[in-house]
Amino acid sequence: METVKIKTQYWDMAANIYHPPGFNAQKQYPAIISAHPIGSCKEQTAGNVYGEALAEAGFVVIAFDRSTQGQSGGEPRYIEDPALAVEDFSRVTDYLVTLPYVDADRIGVLGICGGGGYAINATMIERRIKALVSITGVNYGRLCREGFSGFDPIGQMERVAAQRTAEARGEALQVDLFVPPSMEVATEAGITDIDVLGATDYYRNRCINDNAGTRALFSRRAGSAVWDAFHLSETLLTAPMMVVVGDKPGGFGAYRDGLEIYARAAAEVKELVVVEGFSHYDLYDQPEPVGQALAKLIPFFQENL
Incomplete structure (x- = not known):
């Protein structure tokens, strides 16, 4: 694995590049951009699970931290702004096409959770992306209007406006956690939603990483x-598209979003993969559902890149 900095007009973005076995810089390879979930970082499922597996299958894979998150630059920190997030895909693509060992005509993208929603939107804008895989992808805008706002989007936007004014006048930033700080706290709070519990277990127990913020700046949520x-x-x-979801739906809505985008997409080549018996966070790192997903998406990328 190689750690790189991607220079932009604003700040540097941090990324890890995974090389195939027997990598030869004199050859050209298809490349895949791997986008981390919301609240996550490049070292987690985008890199250490899907990135490593795709590299082993013969692809150059770049897993990156979105701007203001992980080891990437940008202030204030932890902005979860879709316009900024989607633009990052073009910045990473700009970097890939400068690498002599990357075939610029064979660039694909894989996104997990909110990274999957961003990847879907980026693929519509960034025509250099030739194939798309969404792993338990979530439409973050829909989630913000619904569950993340308590189903009161206007009320939340008014609160966001008031908080932004307060911060502009020098008051403290409001940074909200996406998940409880521990499983014990989640249990004590009476949380039963499979996605919230799955997120808590993943980020607090299964794959702890200091670069994962699991939080967002409230005053920038209006976008x-x-x-x-x-x-x-x-x-x-x-673009050719594969959508992978588990069939045990939770509050973040990946199952519902996956079926919706599969039905709506204009792509002539598209496939819906429903991994039975598993939920959103099982597809992050659990061997059986991840193995089922990889068994589908690796041949998909091989055929379409």
Whole structure:
């Protein structure tokens, strides 16, 4: 694995590049951009699970930290702004096409959770991306208008506006945790949703990493509430696409979102993979569901890149 910095006009982005076995810099390889979940970082499932597996299958894989998150630059920290997040895919693509060992005509993208929603939207905009895989992808805009706002998007946007004014006047930033700090806290709070519990177990127990923020700056959330990952997908989402979801739905809505984008996408080549008996966070790192996903998505990328 190689750690690199991607220079932008604003700040540097941090990324890890995974090379195939027997890598030869004099050859050219298909490349895949691997996008981490919301609240996550490049070292977690985007890199250490899907990145490593795809590299082993013969691809150059780049897993990156989104701007303001992980080891990437950008201030203030922990902005979860879809417009900024989607632009990062083009920045990573710009970097890939400068590498002599990357075939610029064979670049694909894989995104997990909110990274999957961002990857879907980025694929509509960034025509250099030739194939797309969404792993338990979530439309973050829809989630912000619904569960993350308590189903009161207007009320939340008013609170966001008030908080941004307060911060502009020098008051402290409000940074909200996406998941409880421990499973014990989640249990004491009476949380039963399979996705919240799965997130807590993953980030607090199964794959702890200091670069994973698991939080977002509240005063920058308004942009998420007006954004839709799937807007114009009937017209613009034409790249070959695979959507992978578990069949045990939870509060973050990946199952529902996966079926929706599969139905709406204009792509002539598209496949829906439902991994039976598993939920959203099982597809992050659990061997059986991840193995089922890889058994589908590796041949998909091989055929379409």
